[in-house]
Amino acid sequence: MAKFFPLGQVMGFIFSLVLTGIAMLVYFTDMSFTTGMIVLLVTAFIQAGLQFIVFMHAGETEDKWSIYSNIFYGLGLVIMTVLGTLLILLWDM
Amino acid sequence: MKEFFAQFAIPHPSLLIYIAMASMIIGGIALVAIVTYFKLWGYLWREWITTVDHKKIGIMYLLTALLMLFRGGVDAMMLRMQLAVPDNSFLDAQHYNEVFTTHGVVMILFMAMPFITFFFNYLVPLQIGARDVAFPRLNAISFWLFFMGMGLFNLSFVIGGSPDAGWTSYFPLASNEFSTSVGTNYYMISLQIAGLGTLITGINFITTIMKMRAPGMTLFKMPMFTWSALIANLIIVFAFPVLTVALAMGTLDRLFGTQFFTMDNGGMDMLWANLFWVWGHPEVYILILPAFGLFSEIITTFARRNLYGYNSMVWSMLMISVFSFAVWTHHFFTMGQGALTNSIFSITTMAIAIPTGVKIFNWILTLYKGKIVITTPMLYALHFLPLFTLGGVTGVMLAMSAADYQYHNTMFLVAHFHNVIIPGVVYAMLGGLTFYWPKMFGFMLNEKIGKATVWVMSTGFLLAFMPMYITGLDGQARRMYTYSESTGFSLLNMVSFIGAGLMTVSFLMLVWNIWYSFKNSSRDISSDPWDARGLEWATHTPVPVYNFAIVPNLEKGSPEAFWDAKKNGVELFKGKIEDIHMPNNSGQPFIMSIFFFIAGFAMVFSMWPMAIFGLIGVLATMAVRSLEDDHGYHIHAHEVEETEKSYDKGGAK
Amino acid sequence: MGKVNNNVPLEYSTEENNLKIFGFWVFLGAEIMLFGTLFASYFTLSGRTGNGPTGAEIFEITPVLLETFILLASSFTIGLAIHAMRLGSKKATMSFMIITLLLGAAFLSVEIYEFMHYAHIGAGITVSAFTSILLTTLGTHGLHVTFGLLWGTFLVIQIAKRGLTSVTAGKTFIFSLYWHFLDVVWIFIFSFVYLKGMM
Numbered sequence: 042m043a044k045f046f047p048l049g050q051v052m053g054f055i056f057s058l059v060l061t062g063i064a065m066l067v068y069f070t071d072m073s074f075t076t077g078m079i080v081l082l083v084t085a086f087i088q089a090g091l092q093f094i095v096f097m098h099a100g101e102t103e104d105k106w107s108i109y110s111n112i113f114y115g116l117g118l119v120i121m122t123v124l125g126t127l128l129i130l131l132w133d134m
Numbered sequence: 135m136k137e138f139f140a141q142f143a144i145p146h147p148s149l150l151i152y153i154a155m156a157s158m159i160i161g162g163i164a165l166v167a168i169v170t171y172f173k174l175w176g177y178l179w180r181e182w183i184t185t186v187d188h189k190k191i192g193i194m195y196l197l198t199a200l201l202m203l204f205r206g207g208v209d210a211m212m213l214r215m216q217l218a219v220p221d222n223s224f225l226d227a228q229h230y231n232e233v234f235t236t237h238g239v240v241m242i243l244f245m246a247m248p249f250i251t252f253f254f255n256y257l258v259p260l261q262i263g264a265r266d267v268a269f270p271r272l273n274a275i276s277f278w279l280f281f282m283g284m285g286l287f288n289l290s291f292v293i294g295g296s297p298d299a300g301w302t303s304y305f306p307l308a309s310n311e312f313s314t315s316v317g318t319n320y321y322m323i324s325l326q327i328a329g330l331g332t333l334i335t336g337i338n339f340i341t342t343i344m345k346m347r348a349p350g351m352t353l354f355k356m357p358m359f360t361w362s363a364l365i366a367n368l369i370i371v372f373a374f375p376v377l378t379v380a381l382a383m384g385t386l387d388r389l390f391g392t393q394f395f396t397m398d399n400g401g402m403d404m405l406w407a408n409l410f411w412v413w414g415h416p417e418v419y420i421l422i423l424p425a426f427g428l429f430s431e432i433i434t435t436f437a438r439r440n441l442y443g444y445n446s447m448v449w450s451m452l453m454i455s456v457f458s459f460a461v462w463t464h465h466f467f468t469m470g471q472g473a474l475t476n477s478i479f480s481i482t483t484m485a486i487a488i489p490t491g492v493k494i495f496n497w498i499l500t501l502y503k504g505k506i507v508i509t510t511p512m513l514y515a516l517h518f519l520p521l522f523t524l525g526g527v528t529g530v531m532l533a534m535s536a537a538d539y540q541y542h543n544t545m546f547l548v549a550h551f552h553n554v555i556i557p558g559v560v561y562a563m564l565g566g567l568t569f570y571w572p573k574m575f576g577f578m579l580n581e582k583i584g585k586a587t588v589w590v591m592s593t594g595f596l597l598a599f600m601p602m603y604i605t606g607l608d609g610q611a612r613r614m615y616t617y618s619e620s621t622g623f624s625l626l627n628m629v630s631f632i633g634a635g636l637m638t639v640s641f642l643m644l645v646w647n648i649w650y651s652f653k654n655s656s657r658d659i660s661s662d663p664w665d666a667r668g669l670e671w672a673t674h675t676p677v678p679v680y681n682f683a684i685v686p687n688l689e690k691g692s693p694e695a696f697w698d699a700k701k702n703g704v705e706l707f708k709g710k711i712e713d714i715h716m717p718n719n720s721g722q723p724f725i726m727s728i729f730f731f732i733a734g735f736a737m738v739f740s741m742w743p744m745a746i747f748g749l750i751g752v753l754a755t756m757a758v759r760s761l762e763d764d765h766g767y768h769i770h771a772h773e774v775e776e777t778e779k780s781y782d783k784g785g786a787k
Numbered sequence: 788m789g790k791v792n793n794n795v796p797l798e799y800s801t802e803e804n805n806l807k808i809f810g811f812w813v814f815l816g817a818e819i820m821l822f823g824t825l826f827a828s829y830f831t832l833s834g835r836t837g838n839g840p841t842g843a844e845i846f847e848i849t850p851v852l853l854e855t856f857i858l859l860a861s862s863f864t865i866g867l868a869i870h871a872m873r874l875g876s877k878k879a880t881m882s883f884m885i886i887t888l889l890l891g892a893a894f895l896s897v898e899i900y901e902f903m904h905y906a907h908i909g910a911g912i913t914v915s916a917f918t919s920i921l922l923t924t925l926g927t928h929g930l931h932v933t934f935g936l937l938w939g940t941f942l943v944i945q946i947a948k949r950g951l952t953s954v955t956a957g958k959t960f961i962f963s964l965y966w967h968f969l970d971v972v973w974i975f976i977f978s979f980v981y982l983k984g985m986m
Contacts (some may be wrong), residue, residue, distance in 0.1 A: 045871050045879050054829030054863040061855060061974075062796040067982050077986045081978040088974045093869060096866040097967045099812075102799065107344055108812045118372050118459050122412055126827040129408055129463055133472040268806045333817060341810040371813060375821035379828070381924065391910055393837070394828075400835030400916035405828060412824070640841035753937070760941045763954070 053095035060084045060091075136551050141739055145295045146228045150212075153294045171615065177656060182721040186270035189677055191277050192255030196567075199249040202240050205288070207641060209237035216599070218631035222618040225652035230615035231298040232317070238293070238301025239321065242417070243282045243328060246555070250424040251280070251332070254339055254363050256574065260670035260677065261357045263348030263686040268341035270717040276331040276338065286734050290320035293512060294738065295309040297321040300613065302410055303384070305395035305403040308445025310388055312446045322385040329374050329381070336370030339363060348669075350689035354448070357668045358434075358441060362397045362427025365418045365451045369458060373416035381407035387426045388677040389740060404469055419458040422554070423451055425562030426493055429515050432569055433497050436512035437504030439523055440694055450489035457486040467535040468542045476535035483533035487526060509664070510584030514565030514693055517592045518557045520548035525553030528603070543613075546606025549599045556595055565643065566631040572663045576676050577655035583647040597633025601626035667697035674781045680714045680769055682707070683778050711753050711778070714769045726755040796873045797956035811961045815968050825924045829980065832916040839915035842984030845905060849911035851981045854897050855973065861890035862970035865963045872959060876927065877951050880959070881943060898929050902985050918935055921980065928976060931969050938962060951980045 065111040068079040093099045099108050137148055144151055170176060182190060198208025212233050215620075216225045225233065230399065255273070259266055267273050290296045297317035298307035308318045343364045347356070386392040392402040434441045441447065463471070463479035497519060507510070528550040532541050541547055572578050602610075606625045617623050661675040672695070673682050684707040691704060698704040792800050799805055833842060868883035902922065905911065912922045942962055946955050 044874060045867060045876070045883075047870050050863065050866050050870060052942045053866075054859070057859055057862075058856075061859065061977075064978055065852070068985050072986070074986065076981070078983070080984060085974050085978040092862065092967050092971045092974075096862060097964055098869075101195055102808075103345075104805075104809050104812075105384050107809070108903060111812060111816045112819070114368070115372060115823075117456075119819055119826075122376070122820075122823055123827040123830065125406075125460070125463070126408055126412070127830055128478075129469075129471050130402065130404060130831045132839040133475040134470065176870065268810060314984075337810050337813045337817070340804055340813050342918070343807055345809055371817045372820045375817050376824045379821060379824040383828070383919075386912075386919070390912065392923070394919050395917045396830070397918070399837030399839065399914065400832065401837075402832060402835060402916060406829055409824065409828070755938075757941060760938070760958075761945065763949075 049095060057088055057091055060088050065100055141316075142293045144292070144736060145269060145279055145407065146232075148229060149280055151227075151291070158292060179721070180719070183724050184274075184721045186261050186266070186274050186717050186719055187679060188255045188267050188273060189574075192252045192274055192279055195248040196282075198281060199245050200561075201251060202245040202248070202284065203641070204243040206237055206245050207638065209233050209240065211638055212328075213237060214627075214631045214634040217613060217617070219628065220617055220621070220624050222616055223386045225615060226337060227615045228298065230298040231300075231613070234613055235300050235303075235317075236287075236295050236322075239287065239297070239325070241302065241555075242421075243621065245323065246559050247328075247332060247386070248280060248284075248642030250337055250366070251276075251557075252702050253359070253424055253428065253563075253566060253570075254335065254367070256570065257348075257670055258339060258342060258360055258363050260359045260681060262343060263669055263682060263688070264346040264628045265681050265685075265714065266717065267338050267778035268346060268603045269338050270604075271720055271723060272334055272338055273747040274720065275726065276725035278723045279334070280328045281331075282727045282731040282734070283324045283326075283331065286327065286738075287320055287324035288737075289735070290317055290324075290496075294320070302407070302414070305384070305387070305406040306397055307390075307408075308384065309395065315737050316622065319385070319388055322381050322388065326378065326381045326385070326733050330505060331347045331379070332370055336367040336374065339367040340371060343367075348686045348688050350687050350691060351695075354445070355688055355691060355695075356691055358430035358444070358447060359424070359427035359668075361448055362423045362430075362451060364577050365455045366423040367419045368521035369420050369423075369455055373413045374461070376409055380406060383409075384612075388570075388722050405467065407466050408462075411465040412459070414465065415462040416458040419454055422557045423454065426451070428562045428566040429497065429518060430571075431666075431668060432511045432565055433500050434514045434614075434694065435569075435664055436507045437501050438507070438665075439500055439504040440697075441496070442499040442502075443492070444693060446492055447496055450492045453489045454486060457489070458480060458493065461486055464535070464538070464618045466535055467538040473535075480533055484530055487530050487533075490526060494519065499633075508585075508650060510579065510581055510588060511664075513585055513588045514561045514568070518565075518586060520640040521557035521561075521592065521595070522554060525550060525557065528553060541606065541694045543611055545602040545610045545612055548612050549602035549606060550754065552599050552602075555597075555757040557592075561591075568762065569664065570670075572659055573661075573670065573675055573677065573775075575658065577657055578659060578663055579647050579649060580655065580684040581641060583650060587640050587643040587647065589651055590643060592637055594633045594636025594640055595614070598637060599633070601629045601633075613732050623748045638671060642687060648664065662696070662700075667694035669706075672699065673697045674778075678781075680716065680774065683711050684709055684776050694716040705776045711774050715766055715769050716769060717766045718764055720764075722755055722759055726752055729755060797951060798960035799871075799951055800953045801957070804953060804960075805912065806959055808961060808964075815964065818968060818972075820977070822924075822927070826921075826929060826975065826979065828862055829920045829924050832920040833984070836914040837915035837917075840908070840910050841933060842917065842921070842980070845910045846855055846981055846985050847901075847904075848981075848985065850897050850901050850904075851977065854894055854901075855977050857890050857894045858973050860968050861887045861894070862889065862967050865966045868961045869960060872951060872956055875951065877946065880951065881946055884939060884943050884946070884959070888936055888943070891936050891966075893940070895929065895932055895936070898925065898932075902926075924976065924980065928972055931965075931972075935962070935966055935969060938943070938965075 064081055067080055072080070093112065099105065099112070169178065182194065183191050185191060210477055212225060213230070214231055216222050262514050271295055295315035295317045297303065297313070297320055298311050299318055302319055303318060306312060343360060383392070383394040387394050387396065395403045395406045397403065428449065430441055461479055461483045462602060464483045531537055532547065533551055541587040568584055569580050605626050608623070610617065610621070610623050659675070661673065662671045669686060672686065686695070686706040687708050688706070691706065692698055693704060699706045729751030731750065733745050736742070736744035798808065832977055864883050865887045868880050868887060871879035871883055905918070905922070910918050939962055942955070942959055946959065949955055
């Protein structure tokens with residue numbers, strides 16, 4: 042039975058639960074908005090990275106650099122789009 | 135019952151629409167009659183509708199693009215005719231709105247997009263030495279989704295009314311309150327369906343180019359058109375989801391009463407403009423990069439030189455692909471955001487002119503000291519260089535946000551974007567079509583008529599659009615259906631009309647050329663009639679279904695592999711002929727797209743049971759595909775050898 | 788069928804599968820942009836509540852935590868399904884797949900409850916720009932999960948009928964990518980829609 046529960050994935054799962062727990066502190070404790078946002082950004086991006094590398098095996102084939110560049114290209118464009126949109130429609134309107 | 139049929143009526147009918155309606159119906163009946171009379175239904179189904187061959191799918195894109203070029207062109211002529219004289223009453227305001235809206239949508243999304251997709255389909259597998267694209271069945275789905283989207287959009291003309299809020303469909307103008315007909319529903323839903331097809335194309339071609347290149351063809355040995363296709367498809371994959379979201383929100387607003395772009399309850403009409411251009415600006419580069427790729431192929435062939443600055447060409451395109459997502463605000467500098475935002479986007483917009491300029495210089499330096507042969511494709515390229523540069527420079531003028539307050543929403547802008555799109559995209563498409571025509575159909579287009587066409591087109595183009603720069607600076611607003619005599623715009627608008635007429639003549643000359651060459655051109659041409667350079671010319675004409683009998687090997691090759699093979703004796707085809715694995719044809723893509731069409735049409739008119747039926751049909755075809763076990767088929771080595779021998783016997787090589 | 792390579796896991800053993808897996812990664816790039824656009828719109832509109840309620844007024848922590856832990860667990864179990872597949876155990880693969888789908892269905896039930904609750908307390912999709920974008924963002928994710936449930940069900944049927952072949956293994960691996968990705972999206976929804984809204 043144990044062979045169906047590889048250590049890496051179990052650790053990954055526990056780690057993702059811990060990260061979710063840390064993110065929940067934002068709700069259950071009294072934090073400033075800035076601290077809260079930093080906590081959320083850090084935990085969310087680490088969780089995403091965890092999923093991509095541990096669970097989705099993004100780096101296991103010879104295509105790994107194409108896959109990573111694709112994801113980072115997309116991430117870069119999303120950040121540009123989100124910040125640009127907020128700049129245009131909220132912060133500088 | 136009467137109410138049910140009343141919703142399909144055209145809200146603003148006119149004689150013109152009735153004539154068009156009648157001609158469409160008569161044309162449709164004639165088509166069905168011809169197909170039935172010559173017993174072509176089976177042939178159509180077996181050879182075209184169910185095909186998964188990238189070359190045939192490419193040709194279907196081409197036919198659609200040419201058909202839409204005709205429709206968009208008629209729209210353009212109607213616009214210019216209305217503005218030819220002051221206080222004209224040829225079109226009223228409502229019709230003018232509908233015509234400029236459909237002209238924009240048709241030309242960008244249903245003419246230019248399929249035209250470049252035609253080149254992706256036809257050329258990319260040949261240029262990289264592959265047998266087909268990565269996902270042939272998905273490729274058919276792409277085409278049919280696009281085709282159904284196109285059909286749905288054009289249906290608006292005769293059933294329910296055309297969209298009338300501009301090709302940008304800005305809210306609140308596009309809301310139910312101000313666009314009362316179902317026209318804008320058509321816009322939202324047909325673009326959604328066609329856009330889905332385009333997104334799938336993007337995924338397909340990135341995978342094809344990244345994973346299916348011939349052995350030895352590293353990324354930096356790819357032909358320039360394939361590079362441009364890779365980057366354009368990369369932009370497609372990341373830009374089209376934005377359109378998907380924007381259209382979905384617009385659809386929800388119009389059909390379900392959500393509050394995204396409304397004027398109260400927190401809605402923000404500016405969000406639409408923002409999202410539209412987050413997609414819209416990269417879209418411009420999706421169109422122009424493949425055009426650049428085609429010009430690179432044409433210019434190297436007819437300057438008889440290797441491309442100057444291959445690496446800088448590639449890096450400039452990569453830079454463009456990132457920058458194209460960082461300039462979108464320049465479409466609405468006057469919307470009310472602060473000077474900081476406008477300054478940032480002014481600078482990024484001007485910066486994007488730099489990589490584009492690099493490319494222009496590379497082409498000029500390729501021509502320098504080249505043994506230039508003036509052929510029709512080359513003539514398109516040589517006209518492109520100065521005319522496109524002119525359009526680019528006016529673009530930099532528009533990029534200055536402070537100055538843009540003067541240019542915005544005037545004919546100056548209209549002149550600018552036609553000045554980049556026509557000499558840029560349209561010339562590349564027509565030049566590329568002439569260039570690759572013999573590869574596709576086994577005969578050349580007539581050079582005399584071809585060259586005359588280019589000259590008439592350029593003359594017409596200059597007459598049509600140069601006056602708009604002047605009237606624009608003088609304050610003639612775009613999208614106004616008429617103007618008074620006292621404005622003094624009359625003469626220049628008449629010149630524009632004459633120019634547009636000349637452009638129409640040039641398109642008729644193109645059609646005449648196709649017919650004339652079909653009748654008179656020699657079929658006895660080699661597989662390399664232009665003495666060209668890329669791998670796509672290394673196979674037979676017409677191209678066999680498996681493209682290459684032996685997969686080419688490019689370990690010693692360069693981006694201009696075929697030239698190396700011809701002039702330096704580099705051996706491309708090593709080894710012997712083996713069995714070739716090919717995908718099976720399938721009717722599923724077509725049937726699935728029909729269900730999309732049904733669902734889309736029903737949603738336009740809020741006919742929910744029918745919409746749900748359509749969507750269930752879509753899911754059902756997916757389920758059938760999921761459970762299906764399809765392993766394709768093999769063409770055996772001896773069959774390939776027979777086909778190869780038949781090419782040696784004469785006629786086409 | 789193309790050439791079969793026996794030195795790699797089943798899902799990578801044919802060229803066709805390699806193409807499909809790579810193509811799906813490209814598709815996930817498009818999905819990143821799709822959800823990125825929804826987030827951009829959400830951040831823009833989240834403060835524009837009109838006459839409707841704000842996020843802090845309608846969000847409840849219990850269903851949200853329930854949804855989060857269910858989805859995290861299902862992401863873990865689909866990972867185990869792939870591991871079992873690589874060990875060659877058809878039975879374990881199917882069991883983990885079915886657990887994953889059940890967890891997915893549980894997630895969806897909680898989400899449907901949540902939506903009905905919002906409608907009930909006057910925060911339906913037509914109330915304000917905020918509720919429109921909130922329910923559209925959540926709904927887009929929910930539709931992805933629904934589609935995943937249908938897809939996964941068809942995969943279980945195929946594995947049951949045909950066993951673990953290069954074809955079913957390739958499809959299952961791609962499905963696992965999709966499912967993990969939905970978990971990633973949910974983490975961002977959890978953090979930047981719910982927690983940020985309740986902070």
